[in-house]
Every structure is written in structure tokens, then in C-alpha cells.
Amino acid sequence: MNERPKRSRAYAPDPRAPGRACDSPGCTEAGEYRAPKSRRNLNDYHWFCLEHVRAYNSAWDYYKGMSTAEMEAQLRADTSWQRPSWPLGHLGAAAWDEDVLRDPLHILRAGRVNRAKQAEAERPPPDLREPLATLGLSWPTTMDVVKTRYKELAKRHHPDANGGSRDAEERLKTINIAYARVRSKLGADARVAASG
Template structure:
């Protein structure tokens, strides 16, 4: 402000269009300026309403839930939503699993636990099982874990699981060849 000797440590916007450009005032004068400043000055009620509605969505386009923003794009599918905390309910999760596993062969009963121990999905190849076994063996070997008994027990269960999976896969391959 002209003739003001106080330090100008407070900023105030110059206009609605240039909110990143400021006038600098002392505390007394910035309060006076802000009390007189009207963001909507010069706008009609319709323009103010349109501006407020645009601010609700941060000036971004919006559309009804379940509709695509792009024409021709697939609409919302409930199965596409990941729900690890089961907020949407168990029924939704089981439906999503059925859709996800559609066309996938059923896991043999004898392999469910061994595959879970190895962290492998069904169907699995012998090469994938070997690679997974090697990485788990390196990770849980007692020598790599200062002789930890839990690591030793975990490695034993990994060995048993891999033996079962390998026996199943090799016997299946022999049946196909014979």
C-alpha cells in the first residue's frame, strides 16, 4: 500500500483468473483487502452455479458410476474389483473367483496342499515347480538363516511338497508318452 512502512509479509491474489500472482501487504492491509475482495465479482448467478459445480469434481469430467468415460470401452464389472478385506462380502468374492478360474482345470486333490506350500497355481509345469523350489530352498535353507530351526522345518515341508508335485508331474508325463 502506498505510504505503508510495515513489512509486506502477507500475500493476496490479484484476480480470479490469476490466482498465482499476488499483491503483498502488511497484516493490517491484507485484512482490509481480503474483506473487500469478492471472488465472484462480475459473475452472473448462473456462472457462479456452474463454477461451483465444476469445483465439486475439481474441474474434471465425471460420469455416472458403472459407465465408461470412453465410448466403446467395456463398462464396470464387479469381478474386476479386488477386495482383499472382503468389504463387499464373501458372495462377491466367490463369484469373482469362479469368473477368474473359468476355463482353468481343477487342481487335483493330492496337489492342493503341496502347491499351496510352494505358492504355485495349477496348472504348473515341472520347470516352473523346479524354479520355485530352488528359490524357496535358497531362502529357507538353515545355512542361510544361521541354523534357525523354523527355517529348517519350513525347508523340510518345501522338500516334501516339491517331491509330491514332481512325482505327480513326471507320472503324468509318462502316462502321456506311453
């Protein structure tokens, strides 16, 4: 990697200046400061005097003429230093193939099985998906959480609290049915756990 010569100050002339006049028309000053000619080729330079390089830099817009999508693509490429990147886990998938991987102690397989069991445990039973959605709860849950949520919804949607609204009455009926289904399922699961 080529190391640039050090400048004594940021505004000091570039030590690699070609020793020619400023590229600005009509200027006879020495062109000691470089500025890129375009965003397509950042290593091709104009050489200006200090006054004209300041004017050029203040007017230069790297993103000028780019669409929003092009700017977004440029910013994304800049976050990875203009190198390609892939989502995590996509390139090494072949290394985890059962035929290629040697795991005589079954350590890696046990981890995958445990993650699958955990994902299954976090998914609500099919008969509880709709009642839990009605109550606005996620799975797994406890009976205390269900009771608290039921009381909150019953107070909010009770017809007396809503001026005798028929919509509120229908909503409360739906909430009552959902609560009964979740309560019976959790009660049955608790009885099975207690007997086992």
C-alpha cells in the first residue's frame, strides 16, 4: 500500500503537484491542489491554486444527477467499503450439510433440535391462535396474564361503559368466548403438568 507524503498542514500544497499552472481558465497561479474531475473517476484530477480549489470544492456535489435509488445504492455500497456482502449464513450453508459435517458426538444436531423445539413451544397451538389474537396476547402466556387482560378488555368494551352500544356488546361476547377457550386450554395444561 502506497503511503501518501505527509503535509505539514491540511491546506498546504500537495507535495505531488505536477508543477504546472492552475487549470482554471485565465489563472497563472501554480496548480498545487488537486480536485477529482468526476465521481466516476476519483483518481483523475484537476490541479488548482488555493483560491480556485476552494471554489471548485464548494460547488462540487458528488450526488448531483443521481436518482434517489442510485444514492441509496451508493450509500449501501459505502458501508461495506465498495465490497460485496451477503446476508449472514448464506455462504456457509454447504458447510452445515449433514453429509459433509462430521459430528460424532451429535453436539451440533442437538442444538438444532433444541432450537426447533423452542420455536415450536413459542408458537401457539392452532386452536388458541384466534382467541389469543382477540385478547391481544402472545404465546406463551400464563393464566394471571390472561385474567388481567380479560378484565381490562371487559371494562373497556362493556355496553354500560359505551352507552349501550350494540357493537360493544358483540365485541364483549367475542372477548368472553376467547377468554373461555384460553382459560380451558391453560387449565387443562396445568392439570396435565400437575399429574405428570
